[in-house]
Amino acid sequence: MTVSNQKGGVGKTTTTVNLAAALASAGLNVLVIDIDPQGNASTALGIEHHAEVESIYDVLIDDLPLGNVVAQCPDISNLICAPATIHLAGAEIELVSLVAREQRLRRAIDTYAAERERRGEERLDYIFIDCPPSLGLLTVNAFVAAKEVLIPIQCEYYALEGLSQLLKNIEMIQKHLNADLVVSTILLTMYDGRTNLAAQVAAEVREHFPEQVLGAVVPRSVRISEAPSYQQTVMTYDPSSSGALSYLEAAAEIAQRG
Numbered sequence: 001m002t003v004s005n006q007k008g009g010v011g012k013t014t015t016t017v018n019l020a021a022a023l024a025s026a027g028l029n030v031l032v033i034d035i036d037p038q039g040n041a042s043t044a045l046g047i048e049h050h051a052e053v054e055s056i057y058d059v060l061i062d063d064l065p066l067g068n069v070v071a072q073c074p075d076i077s078n079l080i081c082a083p084a085t086i087h088l089a090g091a092e093i094e095l096v097s098l099v100a101r102e103q104r105l106r107r108a109i110d111t112y113a114a115e116r117e118r119r120g121e122e123r124l125d126y127i128f129i130d131c132p133p134s135l136g137l138l139t140v141n142a143f144v145a146a147k148e149v150l151i152p153i154q155c156e157y158y159a160l161e162g163l164s165q166l167l168k169n170i171e172m173i174q175k176h177l178n179a180d181l182v183v184s185t186i187l188l189t190m191y192d193g194r195t196n197l198a199a200q201v202a203a204e205v206r207e208h209f210p211e212q213v214l215g216a217v218v219p220r221s222v223r224i225s226e227a228p229s230y231q232q233t234v235m236t237y238d239p240s241s242s243g244a245l246s247y248l249e250a251a252a253e254i255a256q257r258g
């Protein structure tokens with residue numbers, strides 16, 4: 001599942017790490033792939049990602065096996081992460097001249113899954129890919145690698161402006177590179193129940209995408225925003241907070257849909 005929205009700061013990373021943590025805590029095997037040069041998902045999961053660490057950059061550019069860069073999340077068993085390093089910032093340009101530049105992540109994942117099976121390791125139940133806030137080649141790689149797209153939407157005024165551009169890009173991917181891709185899930189984030197605006201945005205998104213929008217809504221929560229500074233998800237930082245419960249609920253909806 002690729003978590004994408006070219007608008008910055010809408011909750012992509014927060015959604016990725018917390019859904020992954022919620023599903024892993026329920027006993028499922030989950031892999032998070034961080035393809036944002038900012039490396040925020042790696043930070044939140046407590047995974048080293050300084051410049052010397054082998055990362056998804058080496059996988060995409062130098063064909064290093066994905067299994068070589070995957071690391072165990074210290075706080076949550078069943079949760080592993082392929083970290084991003086700052087080198088990824090250059091990958092967008094380096095990819096342009098490489099063979100099969102749009103398929104590199106997909107191939108790496110397929111090879112890794114086959115390798116796990118060959119070694120008799122448990123099958124991965126979910127893979128989440130945390131995208132940067134752009135629609136460049138890194139995000140294209142994520143769309144080509146995925147079966148589903150999850151779009152987090154911040155309940156604010158400009159939320160819907162970039163959405164048609166995003167959906168157009170996804171249509172192009174479906175047409176040319178990955179016919180199986182579906183926008184399966186939309187999650188409303190940073191919902192401030194005190195404002196009419198948040199309610200209006202939420203209602204409008206639900207009207208347009210009745211099938212995709214999850215019933216669970218993520219509230220604006222200080223605990224959610226504090227967790228990354230302790231290299232944690234809110235699921236471990238404060239599991240009984242409203243933010244953690246909302247992500248648990250969203251994860252349950254996703255799991256029930258199969």
Ligand SMILES: Nc1ncnc2c1ncn2[C@@H]1O[C@H](COP(=O)(O)OP(=O)(O)OP(=O)(O)O)[C@@H](O)[C@H]1O
Binds near residue numbers: 009013014132191222
């Ligand atoms: N529900 C929430 N309540 C309060 N703060 C939140 C919530 N969700 C995310 N945040 C905070 O908002 C900021 C942006 O969130 P996040 O990093 O998840 O967005 P993003 O879409 O991944 O951003 P980018 O486009 O830079 O990758 C972060 O500081 C995060 O801690």
Ligand SMILES: [Mg+2]
Binds near residue numbers: 013132
């Ligand atoms: Mg992010």
